[in-house]
Amino acid sequence: MSKMAEYDGPILEIDKLSISFFTRRHEIPAVMDFSVSVQPGEAVGLVGESGCGKSTVALGVMQDLGKNGRIVGGNIRFKGRDLAEMSADELRDIRGNEIAMIYQEPMASLNPAMKIGRQLMEVPMIHEGLGEKEAYDRALEVVTDVRLPDPERMLQAYPHQLSGGQQQRIVIAMALMSKPALLILDEPTTALDVTVEAAVVELVRDLGKKYGTSMLFISHNLGLILETCDRLCVMYSGEAVERGSISEVFDDMQHPYTQALFRSIPLPGADKNAHPLVAIPGNFPLPHERPQGCNFGPRCDYFEPGRCDQGEIEMSPVAGNDRHATRCLKHLEIDWAAPITLAEQKEKTQPGKVVLQVDNLKKYYEVAANALFGGGAKRVVKANETLSFAARESETLAIVGESGCGKSTFAKVLMGLETATEGEILLDGNNIEQTAIEDRDTRTISDVQMVFQNPFDTLNPSMTVGRQIIRALEVFDFGSSDQDRKQRMLELLDLVKLPRAFANRMPRQLSGGQKQRVGIARAFSGGARIVVADEPVSALDVSVQAAVTDLLMEIQRKEKTTLLFISHDLSIVRYLSDRVMVMYLGHVVELGDTDQVFSPPYHPYTEALLSAVPIADTSVEKQHIVLEGDIPSAMDPPSGCPFQTRCRWKSEVPGGLCETTVPPTREMQAGHQIKCHLSDEMLARMSPVITVAAE
């Protein structure tokens, strides 16, 4: 079937859409009174925390709500036609041909048993009846367009032979095969690493321009939206709360939630005293427990009883701005320019004596080349290569790097879950690198504890919260009676600012942020002196991240803990750490004070990493550095410098040194070291990646 006739109104118009899911017990209103329109060639962003209904809107547009989901009000018009009035055949045609959707998990959209070329060719062959030859040419063209190396070989590959970033590019290519009028991207880069994400985002933006495709870009990351979209719509708890162009919403926001959201994310480049993080109090309401009146009411600073909690609040246009609307009764009264009221500034405690000393630590894994029969040559995976650093009391050391760089391996060796291959780890001057956890004494174990990444996984789902903390206390030999331990458990709950009544709750009755707090309480239960936090907030919603981060820092101040903060999010690292260690493929490529690492001279990888961080601030100028390719596998690392396959400075080093010799670690200033062959002059020529435009 051919495309719909030429049409020049909005591509997509959603008008007062309400979608509910029906369970046996109750109706769950997932989206209420949601309106947005997408003009031809326009990219519209949809931001909001998890559970606010972003994906439901997307599925509603695809008319794919599953068995128990139903549109209960409003309508969706695609090129002026109501989707609800179309027959199943028409819909099927539109879905494959005119609207394409890209999901978070690339493998979900690819058939693992079919060659990529065939999967791509099928699209136009089925929908447009194209011949084999034309389909192949089209496939080759889009694969070239999504900037995959060696397109012809790619078409012959199976999905599992590609890396995550390449798979996502193929999914995008597949979406583009039918030259759709509308592309819906549901968190397309969440599963990818920062530098890969930056490249995919750039690709999406350029392709949008080239093909003139309209886009609905769903993300929880305001920075990404800023980089990709023309307009955006902020959602909260099933409703659109603010809608407008990027510059209007970013610089002239008219809804308290949008404001709170911006205040709760750290911005690199901004000073942490001038721009402190302000957490949004409270939790996101569940769909069937929404308050009367304004959904954001209970968490809003400007809440006015008797006014904000009465009846429905309508979306109202903001005078003077074009197509800018907000769902706040008081937006005309609020002084949006008022400075943030600063909480009392807490004095940072000075780092004390060295607690942890790591020297030339190496961790190699041996993997059998032939997994089935175990025999044959063994291959070595170098997960950690000559790690050296020291961490002091009450210091925060951030360990930064993308997946596979060896952060978790280091954490495992430190915790004693693995033993080191070479080198040493000194805890208060005692070697622990070869002592597995079973052989460590209780004191050592309780001294080094860990906070885990995934809040939904960190607590045992079938044990009460209190019991889990008490168990940790038992293992750490705390107190002499159950009574002592119970008392201490309650104090720990106070410490992480959870109500004592939570002791009897099961983990599933807690929100993600609350679970993470319990995880923190458990880690600190034995008076830990070193806490490894493995991406403790990356899986949390933006609005609770700030609260958990602040809590962690507050406990650290109180307990004088050494915090090893593992993260790939440079914004938060900049915000809370004293020193930063950047890792790539098992090597420490840069180590220094936060200010040293975040300002030139950089290691070329740090430079790229900084440039890849999406920043939600229109006044920030970024240098544009896009890394080609993916991170090499640790099984088969490149020769010489680990970063040489993607480095843009490599040509500045004479004699091909980068490809043959591992660079030495060089001391730049006191405490700042870089592992690179670049000459001092070259390094000195680097300019800052992030600059804040003068106001």
Place this chain on the structure above:
Amino acid sequence: MDPLSWTGQIAFLNPVLALGLGLLGLSVLAWIGLSSLLPENRAITPSGAGLSLPTGPRELSGLVVRLAFLLTAAVIAAYLVLGLALGTGAGIIGAIAQRLLPVWIALVLLFALSIRFKQRLGLYGKLFDSPIGMIGFGLVMFWVFTGIFGAFDLIITHDPLAQLSGLKNKVPGTPLPRPEDGDFQWYLLGGDNLARDVFSRMVKGAWEVVKIAPLATLFAFMAGITLGLPAGYFGGRIDTILSFLANLILAFPVILLFYLLVTPEIVQTGLPQYMAAVLFAFPLIFFTVLINARFRTQPQQNRLWLSVVLIPLVWGYFSLINQTGSKINFLPQSLDLFNIPGGILVVFVSVVFVNSPTVFRIVRGLTMDIKTRDYVAAAQTRGERPWYIMLWEVLPNARGPLIVDFCLRIGYTTILLGTLGFFGLGLPPESPDWGSTINEGRKLLAIYLHPALPPAFALLSLVLGLNLLADGLREESMKD
């Protein structure tokens, strides 16, 4: 006394039932046909429009199916209620409904209480949200109560072993030729080949099943869990060896194994007893490790709990495997609490032996999945010992699939018991268990159908109930 007809005074319900069943069958056929032919109706129903009558033949046929089902269910309920009131006046159905009165009371109480408190009852409470699960649970509990009350001689009308002359192979509803005072006047479901009451034997048979099947399955689970956890958790060589053994047992022909175990020569060597000694040791190991892991850091509590739990367990274990006059006979007579008849021991051993490898594989798979969770890593980093992690961190979180499998497996075990009884293995020949009864009835099946049918139907409905229950549990546990 006159012979009882099937329905007596409530015969007027029969045409209604026939109508309901016919309608149900036809409408289901129509519904299947229509929904595969017609497209789905995607019309938007504005919220708050209230209950609107369905439009289109597809929706209409769905409605008819529901109505026909309700009609049939109502008629069946009417049979039971009227039967309860009229007793023998309502024929055989009425008499049976009346005999089962304690079962009805128990069922109503159980359901009323459970539904009343279902919010607080966790997974069990959620079962009452699923119609399938409720039907399954109802069927299962029907037989459980029948078995229990039957064991107290409440429901049965005659001694299941007594033979009354003149009632050999008589049809259902035949009156006793020479009733004595206080005797029930009829053989409700007729007499069998040896002139025993089929109804009473069926009820007594329920007890045999209810008593053996869950217990045997429980032992199989203990063995499977105790071995599956370390195999999945440690992996490597332990896993390879244990998995190989499990596969070996699974590849062994079950019936052959049973025949071997009951062969007198083999029994003489004491093999079944040695096997029992090994298989029944697993619960001991399980509980010892469970308690020890939990109270590792508090030696005093540990000793207390270990003694409270283990002393009775060990005593029970010894009494179980100890048998005077057999190979294992070391316990003084006075200390031997109970003796398990040799046949039943063999049934137990074989059922546990055959079921545990499958349980082992399920547990192993679940463990391999769960051990990658962060809470397991958290336990490791606070220095917990492997057995604590397996039993307190992994096992409780594997319970959903295990409970479902437990229900299904009781069903298999019931069938297995039936099969064993059918082949005359294990249980004593005059035992009223369903398998043996079906086997006896089979011999004269061409002439007299009635002695074989009730136990066969009982077996079918119990296993069906267990499967439905498992389905309901699975469905509800996924919803969390």
